Amino acid sequence: MALKEKYAPSEKEAAFLATVENGKYDRDIITGLKKFMAGTVPQDMQDFYSPEELDAVKALDGTDRDVQARMPVKITRHYFEQARNSKAIQTLVKASPKETYDLDGAEDPGKQMTYSPVEGLIHKYELGLIYVASTCSAHCRFCYREELIAKKEITREDGTVAAKGLAQIKDIVEYIIEHNRLVEENGGRHPETNRERLREILMSGGDPMVLGNKNIAQWLSALAQAGIENIRIGTKELAFHPKRFDDTFFAMLDAFHEAYPRVNLRMMVHFNHPDEVLLKSPDGEFIDDPQGGLTWHPDALAAVQEFGNRAWINMDNQSPIIAGINDDPDALRILQREMKRNGIENHYFFCGRDIVGHKAFNVPIEKAWEILNESQKGLSGVEAHARLSITHYKGKTEVAAVTNEPVPGVKGGENGVVIFKLLRGAADASNRAKVTIVGRNPEAIWFSGYDDRVVVDEAELYSMYDIPAISSVAAE
């Protein structure tokens, strides 16, 4: 049998890797509902699901509406403890039959496979995204990587069908070096895509923070050695098990920084609701911190402060707006304020993607805009940086504005229009900042909800699917 050839670290990487220790983590994960049904979960978790809730999910097992097969159920002890006092975050982790009432949706939302030159790598924008783990410590029911987490088989560009695989260090390093060589030879732009060199890689999954320190360290040093200047780690572990960010982890980061002092780390964190980090009084209210702001869970605060102490590390939060979880301006206002106060930039809020079963989670686009806009009233300028983004095949698109003044002659225009703006185009971003304007449809949860009311389509969000804009029809 031929063993796979592994990546061979350089001497410099090996010296750094020799210093890294793996920590031990007691996440106390409960996977699946079997233990809840059998009553073998710890005493205080017994009533996390009611008997009726368990029966309703169980009734769907093995059917085409199987909720557990759609997305495995998984929770950590820490998240359970936060969820006990929060309906919102119970909804985030608890399986519900609602998830499969309507199975409409796409198996590969955002058509990511189009942009996958190497297994486990998505190179759509200027940065590369790699899948390094196929699980998280707990599972968000609305996860849009459900095909990866639940190991579903999807159709590839070449027509073959297989589950999405994880990135291998050797493949990724070879791709980066070859890409950047071509760019350099061609005077700073890739001969085919016109992209600049790859400077930034986002480690995603799953959650890279389920990996041991040694494994994370191998990725960090290999990417740095390959010439990557900014490494992102996309993680929800600060919410699921903040004790993961222990002394051994920060010692590893400090050793990495010593070896590669000019490489930045960007922690892309994922908090959906303030209940995930804040403590509550017995009557369910947040607790004022006498020294300012609200009182955080000490483990989450300690981890965030450790990151904050390192000037070479940034933290950015991004979160979808999900029905029944955070479609709540007051919660989002507190979230944005507490993030910024503690050194976490508010980056994006997202409209839900059109994953299979998305109708159980998605908030209509215009409603999501209104919620975010409402939440940002009363925030200071620096607290209100976050934009509402919806991911189009063409690129990240901002829901820039929803108007209320009637626009005659436009379907839906009696209520006003929605203005989309491309924030980041795919490849060389030639279409950045272009705008599309559509007549309003308060029910729309995806771009397709506006197919019959496109007014202006400079961004080509619709014309690429041969859907005409009224402006272009009028011109003909």
Next chain:
Amino acid sequence: MTYVVTDNCIQCKYTDCVDVCPVDCFYEGPNFLVINPDECIDCDDCVAACPAGAIFNEDDLPEEKTKFLEINEELSRVWPQITDQKEPLPDAAKWDGVEGKLEHLIKEAPEH
């Protein structure tokens, strides 16, 4: 909750599981591998990777294999960690699928 290596790994030890494990929670004896239940994060990757079909989710363990839960826990505390895939045992193909392999399990930790 954890995943559990069961009897069909004995005398085979293909180690494909070690290559896919994201948290390096496999431990190696002379003719068997085990999973440390505290370190396993339930990703399910090793189940499909095992050519011998020897790995089960704790909740899916067949009745007659439940004793392997304890065996995995016990031996993962004494055996050394294995982090890289290696060649299977020489007679792996011959032993794959043989019934009643538990009696061949060697529990002693390998000499260093």
